[in-house]
Amino acid sequence: MPSRARGWIAIIVVVAVGLAASFVVQERYHHRVLTLVFLWASMGLAWNIISGYAGQISFGHQAFFGIGAYVTVLLVVKLGLTPWLGMIAAVAAAVLAAVLIGLPTFRLAGIYFGLATLAYPLILRIVMDWLGYQEVAIPMKREHLGWFMQFSEPRSFDLVALGVLAGSLALSYRIETSRLGYWLRAIRENEQAAEAMGADSFRCKMAAYMLSAVPAAVAGAVYIHAILFIVTPEAVFGLLVISQTLVVCLVGGTGTMWGPVIGAAVMVPVSEILDTTVGDSLPGIQGVVYGAALILIILFAPEGLYWGVLQRFRARRSRGAEGVRAAPIVVAQPPAHPGAATGDVLLDVRGISKAFLGLQALSDVSFDVKEREILGVIGPNGAGKTTLFNVLNGFLVPDHGEVRFRGQTVTGLLPSALCRRGVGRTFQVVRTFPHLTVLENVMVGAFAREAAVDRARARAASALQDVSLADRAEALPGGLTTLELRLMELARCLATSPRLVLLDEPLAGLSADGVDVMITMIRRVRATGMTVVIIEHTMQALLKLADRLVVLDQGRRLAEGPPGRVTQDRAVIEAYLGKRWLARAGAPAC
Amino acid sequence: MVFAELVQYVVTGLLVGGVYALMSIGLGLIFGVMRVVNFAQGDFMMLGMYVTYFYAVAGSIDPLVGALLAVPPFFVLGWIVHRLLLARVTGGDPGRQHDAQLILTLGLSLVITNATTMILTPTPRGIRTSYATQAFAVGPVLLNQARSYAFVMALVLAGLVYLFLTRTDLGRALRAAADDPEAASYQAIDVRTMHGLAFGVGIALVAAAGGLLATYYPIEPNVAGNFIVLMFVAVVLGGLGSIPGAFVGGILIGLVQSLTLLVLPFQLQNTGVFVAFLLVLYLRPQGLFGRRARTV
C-alpha cells in the first residue's frame, strides 16, 4: 500500500493531466470525448466501490445514474430549479434508493445479487415510460446558461466532468485507505473470515452501496446536461449504461481506483475514433472492431489492464529476487510459569443443539471454559466440533441452548459483534484474503480494535512480530508455507485482542517442527492472559497442551475433564480411539 | 365466459413461456456448469433464427425441422468459441476470471450483432408459416399453432437434455464438473472438455429455441435485446445450475407476463416479471430449484 501522500499526489497528477488535456484540445467534438472519458470514469469509480472493493457485482448500477439524471432534469423542468442544487436532491434520492434496494438485496450473494440489482433499473425504466417521461428535454435557459449548466463553451463541461471525476477519485481513495476499504476488500476475498475478524459485512456493504450511489447520481446528472441534452428512460436506465460501465471497469481492472480511469481513458476514445474513422462510412464496423478489441484486451489482461501491466512490471522487477526466505521460524519459550486457569468462568455453554436438514449436528452440549485455560475439544470426524465453533463465534445460531460469554448471553449475535466482544477464531482450512499482503491480512483483524489505519498497521505489525512473521509482512498469502499461513491467521486473530481464542485444528498439515512451533506459540498466547479453545485431531499434541478436554461424539458431549482422566474413560476410548485402544486401556495415549 | 378468459390467459402464458424455457435452459447449463454470465447468448439465438430462415428459404425446410437441424452446427460453433476464447481466460483467480468472461462475451455479442447487421442487412425478415396465424380451438380457448408446436418441441428438447444429464455417463460427468470442478478432476474428468461440451450444448439449445421462435417471430440482427434479460431472469428464478429450474423459470415468466395483465396496466407488464423475480429471490435466495450454498 503506497503511503498516503503518494496517492493524493497521483490523483492531483491525473486531474492536472485532465485539465491540461482540456486546455490543449480545441475542437468541440474532442471536448465532448474528453467529457465522456471523465464521466464514464466517474461512473466506473462508482461501480467499483461496491463491485470492485466489496466484490458485490452489480448489474443495476444505472439505477442511480438514472435517478441522478431524472431528478435533476425534472426539477429543472417542473420547478425551474438549477441542476447545481438539483444534484443535491438527486444524490439524496439515489442514496435513499440505495438503502431501499440494499436492504432486501444484500440477503443475496454472488450472481443472485448481481442479477437482482438489474431488476430495479429495468423496473424504473418501464415506470418512467408509463409516467409519460419518454423524452424529457431540458428547457434552454438562454439568460442564465451557467446557472443551468448549459454552457456554450464546451470546455466548461470538461471542467464540470473533471470535477466529478476528481471527487469520485477522492472518495475512492478515502475508501481505499480507510478501515471501510480494508473491510470491503476482506469481505470480497472471504466474507466469513472478514465477519469473524469483526467486519459487519452487511453494514459494510450497505455503506459501500450508499457511497457508490453518490458519484453515480452526480455523473448521471452531468451526463444529461453535458452529453444528451434530453433524458429518456432507455438512455439512463438501459442496458447500454451498465455495459459501458462494465467495459470501463473490467478493461481497466477492478478493485483499484485506477482501473476505471484507465478503462475510460482507453475505451471511450477507441470507440469514438472508430465511430469517426470507419463508423460513418461503413456503419457497423465500429461495433465489430470495438467488440474484437474488448476480446483481445481481455485475453491479454484477463484481470484488466491495470493488474495486467502491474503484474508484468512486478514479474520483471522481482525476477531472481524470489526465494529470499530461508531462516527457520524460531519462537521463544513462554515464561516458565504459564499462568494457569483462574477458575473464573469465561464462556458458559448451556445445552446447545443444532440440526441441519434433520441431521443432529449438536445435541444438548454443555461445558464451560475458565479464564486462562487451554481447553481441548476432541472427537472423531463429524462429531460436531466445527459446528460447535461456528455456534460459539456466531456463524450459526443454535436451535436450542445458550452461550454466555463473560456473564452475558451472546447467542444470536453476529460474528463481527462477538469478535468485538473478544471472541477470536482461526479456521480448519486457513482462510486468507489472497489479494491482501500478510500485513494487510492481519490489519483486518486489528481493525476490530482500531479505526485508524496507521494504528491498525502498527498493531498488526506487532502481532506479526509476536508470531515471528515480521519479515513476511509484504508477501502475499499465496507464497506462504502452511506453518506461516497458520501463524498469520493466528496473528490476525490476536490482532483483534481477543479474550477467548478459538483454534480450529491449528496443527493440521504441519511438520513435526511446525507442530512444536505452533504449540509453543499457543502456550505464549495463554501466557499473555488469553483463554484458548482448540479443536484437534492430534491427540498427542493436545495431551501436552490442554488443561482440560471436552470429548464430542455424534453431536453429544461424551466426557469432560483433565486429559489424564478423559483418556482413561472407556466410552471415550471406544468412541474416539476405536476398540483396539480398549485393549491397551490404562496406558495413556502417546 | 370469465373463466374461459382466465384459462386463455393461463394458456397464453404457458405457450409464451415454453420458448423462454428452452432459451433459458441453454443459458442455465452454461451458467450452471461454467459459472459464465454469457451476454452473447441472445446473439447465438439470433444466429439460430437466421440459420433456420436460410434453411427455409434455400432448402424449403420447415422451420420446425430447421430448428432441430440448427443443433449440430451450433454445437460445433459453441465448442469452438469455448476453445478459442473462453477457455483462454479460465483458470486463475475465480472471481476475476468471471469478470474476464463477462467482458469476453460482451465483446462477442457486439461482434456478432454488428457483423450480422453488416452482412445480412438490418432489414427484418420473417418465415411465413401457415401455423403462425392459425389456432387450435379447445372449447372457447384458442391455442396458437406455431406457439403450441414450439412449446411441445421445447418440452421434448428439454426432456432430452434432462435425460442426457441424468442418465448418461457423459451427462453425469458434466454435472460432476459443475458441482465441484476440483473433485471432478480427481475422478479423471477433464473439466475443460466438460466446459466445452456444456457451452456447445448450451449454444445449440438456444439456437434451436431461436429456430422455434422464428416460426412466428420476425428475425433481425438486434432481436436478442428483446429476450436476453428474460433469459437471465428465468435462469436465476429457477436456481443456478438447475436445468429443470431454468425450464420452470422460463414457463413462470411467460405465465407472470400473461397474468400480470389482469392486475396491472399493460405498460407495466414486465414490472410484474421483475417484481415476481425479486419476491422469489427474497423468499428463496437460491432460486426455486437451487441448492442452498454450504456455510463455512
Add this chain to the structure above:
Amino acid sequence: MKRSLSRMLIVALALALVVPVLFMGQAPAADDVKIALVAPLSGRWARQGQLKKMGADMAIEEINGQGGIKALGGARIVLREADAGDSVEKAVSAAQRVLTREKISAGIGSWLSSFTLGVTEVAERLQVPWLSLSYADSITERGFKYTFQTSPVSSLQAEQALDLVTDLAKKNNRPIKKAGIVGDNTAASMFFYKPLREKLLAAKGIELVVDDVWTPPLADATAIVQKLRSTQPDIVFYGATNFPDSIQVLQKIKEFSVKSPIQGVGAWLVTPEYVKTVGKDTLDNIQTVVAAHPMKGQEELVKKFKQRTGEPFMTQDPLCTYAHVWLIKEAIEQAKSADPKAIRDALAKIDISSGPAVSAFYPPRVRFDERGRRIGATPLIVQWQDGEPYTVVPIAVATRPIAWHR
C-alpha cells in the same frame, strides 16, 4: 502463448486504428456545400437510416447532375453522413462530430424523435439549420430557431386523421361509434393518442372501448386482440412501432379474425418487410396516417428510386429526406450563400409551392411558422392494397381509391 497473444493484440489494435485512415481518402473540393445527415446507420434502427440515406443520395445526384447550386456558381452538394447508432449519446456525438469537423451548411435527421431532440440541441448551439421528419410535438416546442419540422406534429395528425376517417366512414355508411387505441408508448405514438383520449373522440361522440398501450417489446398479443374481438371497435388506432410487436399483433388479428378497420399511426406500418413477413392478405386494407408518401404525379420519382435501390416501393423516410435535401438547396439559392445562418434565415422566410422540394409534402407548399413547423402541414392516409401501400387520402393526390370494407 502469452507472448503471441500480446503481439496479436498490438497488431489488431494497430490495424483498427490504421485501416480506418485509408478509408478517409475522398476530400471534397473546397467550395462544395456540405449537408449533414445524422441517422442511425448501425444498430436497431439501421434500416431506417439506410432508407433516409437512399433518399438523400438520390436528391444530391439530381441536384449535382442539373448543375449544382446556381446561386453559388454551380457548387456541388456533398453529403456528410454520421452514424447515430443506437443511443442518444451516439446520435448527439455524431452530430457534434459532423458539425464541428467541417463547415456544414445544414443538417437532416435523425428519425427517432429522441435522437432528433438531442441532435437539434447541438445544431441550435452551433447555429446550423436542421430539418427533421420526426412527428413529436416536443421537437418544436423548445423555442429553437434552427429546427424545422416538415411533418405535421403528432397531435395535429391525430386530429386530422380522425376527421378523415370519420368522414370516410360516414360516406361508406359505417359511422364510427366505438374506437380502440392499441400500440406502444414511444413518444411519437403517445403524442398521437393523447388528444384522442382527452378530447377528440369525446367531441365526436365516439366511445373508446379498448385502450391498451404497452412498453416494447410486446411479449404476446393475445390479450389485446382478444379485447378487440370482444369489443369490435369501428376503428383501431394502431401504434406498434417496434416491428416484431407489430407482426405479433397482425398475426393474432388474422388468427382471431378480427374485422375492425386498422388505422395506423406513422410510416413504420408501410415498409416492404411487412409484406415479406405476414403476406399481403393480412395487410390488405390496413391504412396508416403518414407525413409523406408518393402521391399522384410522383410516379417518375418512385420509378427512379426503385431502379436505384431495388426497393419494391418508396416510403416516407427516403421521400422526406429527398425533399429535405432539395429544400436546403432552394434555401441556399435564396440566401445566395452556403452560410448556415443565412440558410436558416432563408428557411424561416421561404415560401415555395413548386419543384421537387415541395412535391413530397402535402399540401405542396413549404413555409414555416416561428416555431419552425411547416404551416398547413397535413398528413396523408396510405392504405395497403395488393401488397403495396398507396396514398388514398386526400383524394386529389391519391394514387388509388380507398377501400373501406374488409
